[in-house]
Amino acid sequence: MGVTTVTDVRQTDRASSIEPTVSPESSVLAKLFRSEQGGHEQVVLCQDRASGLKAVIALHSTALGPALGGTRFHAYASDEEAVEDALNLARGMSYKNALAGLDHGGGKAVIIGDPDTLKSEELLLAYGRFVASLGGRYVTACDVGTYVADMDVVARENRWTTGRSPENGGAGDSSVLTAFGVFQGMRAAAKVQWGEPTLRGRRVGIAGVGKVGHHLVEHLVDDGAEVVITDVRADAVERIVARHPGRVTAVSDAEVLVRTPLDVYAPCALGGALDDATVGALTATVVCGAANNQLAHPGVEKDLADRGILYAPDYVVNAGGVIQVADELHGFDFDRAKAKATKIYDTTLAIFDRAKADGVPPAVAADRLAEQRIAERTPSAEWLRPEGSA
Numbered sequence: 001m002g003v004t005t006v007t008d009v010r011q012t013d014r015a016s017s018i019e020p021t022v023s024p025e026s027s028v029l030a031k032l033f034r035s036e037q038g039g040h041e042q043v044v045l046c047q048d049r050a051s052g053l054k055a056v057i058a059l060h061s062t063a064l065g066p067a068l069g070g071t072r073f074h075a076y077a078s079d080e081e082a083v084e085d086a087l088n089l090a091r092g093m094s095y096k097n098a099l100a101g102l103d104h105g106g107g108k109a110v111i112i113g114d115p116d117t118l119k120s121e122e123l124l125l126a127y128g129r130f131v132a133s134l135g136g137r138y139v140t141a142c143d144v145g146t147y148v149a150d151m152d153v154v155a156r157e158n159r160w161t162t163g164r165s166p167e168n169g170g171a172g173d174s175s176v177l178t179a180f181g182v183f184q185g186m187r188a189a190a191k192v193q194w195g196e197p198t199l200r201g202r203r204v205g206i207a208g209v210g211k212v213g214h215h216l217v218e219h220l221v222d223d224g225a226e227v228v229i230t231d232v233r234a235d236a237v238e239r240i241v242a243r244h245p246g247r248v249t250a251v252s253d254a255e256v257l258v259r260t261p262l263d264v265y266a267p268c269a270l271g272g273a274l275d276d277a278t279v280g281a282l283t284a285t286v287v288c289g290a291a292n293n294q295l296a297h298p299g300v301e302k303d304l305a306d307r308g309i310l311y312a313p314d315y316v317v318n319a320g321g322v323i324q325v326a327d328e329l330h331g332f333d334f335d336r337a338k339a340k341a342t343k344i345y346d347t348t349l350a351i352f353d354r355a356k357a358d359g360v361p362p363a364v365a366a367d368r369l370a371e372q373r374i375a376e377r378t379p380s381a382e383w384l385r386p387e388g389s390a
């Protein structure tokens, strides 16, 4: 096993003094050391030849506490692409964790390769030892390509693995609180758009009724909304429509859904749901859903605002899952985690207020608020010191 670590303990502009010797602006190293978008604290490249593990653990910031973020297992086209993805995802987690009110910085790991062919117990244990080697600076969890059962294996090698099964001290499926948090964000948007924090009498379209989406349907039906759903899995759609006759209807696909008369559109399937064509066609005046990275490209947030569509930033409203896994570190307590996820309502309102005050779209206001919280905290490694030491 070998560990290569690139460390910049504190994010400062001093790095610019060595600019002539660093890589071109477009390179991964430029993103790490120079870009305003990057400035990561530490990146660890991990290899275990015996199991075939190749992984990247990126810690964007530990200013608020141990970096927390999941492990993505994916067959990247190149190693550079994997590093780039880890850097971007880790930075996103800093923002998400900051606005979720967690005492956690942002980090993310990627394991390079096809999980269907490469994943093995040996590999996950080797990965767990790399997480252990960071001594608590990084706390891991599930992400695309990794599951609760995998985290149970990773956790055998360290104390900093969440997303485990309840039998192993974990909280299990995070989609319950994710859906609850999205519903809180939607209530906040309803308050701003229509004066009352309820979806009663509103028509909400949900694209993707998987783990999160189907829980969201229940919250909305309970609140008195009419729900229109779509999913590529016809069986999932039929089951939900049958459970709520007259309250939930279905349309053929997401393209039809966005053109259907709606008050709220909730993307709960894949990223990039809000592209130019979708924004142009939307009938809804609120967008609030669980999917990560909904804005297909920079500028979409402004197009939404220009059309009078209130966009509840994805990483703010879908933070229920990370709130849940963070709670595992303290011995999971569902009610405590739910109470924290309830605050997504206040946070979303604060973002809309800030957006109005600054004259910027809510996505920009969210980033500003997150950056403010991170900057206000004096970095400290207090959480790494042995108990009782100064």
Ligand SMILES: NC(=O)c1ccc[n+]([C@@H]2O[C@H](COP(=O)([O-])OP(=O)(O)OC[C@H]3O[C@@H](n4cnc5c(N)ncnc54)[C@H](O)[C@@H]3O)[C@@H](O)[C@H]2O)c1
Pocket (backbone or CB within 6 Å): 174, 175, 176, 178, 207, 208, 209, 210, 211, 212, 213, 230, 231, 232, 233, 236, 253, 254, 268, 269, 270, 271, 290, 291, 292, 318, 319, 321, 322
């Ligand atoms: N599960 C969580 O706790 C959590 C937390 C934060 C963010 N998210 C994000 O929320 C989204 C949904 O997560 P999930 O856990 O429910 O995933 P999931 O895979 O259980 O559900 C996604 C659903 O979308 C459907 N789908 C895929 N492509 C579609 C399309 N083109 N049109 C309509 N439906 C389509 C799938 O068939 C599936 O039923 C993802 O973007 C995920 O990253 C999930």
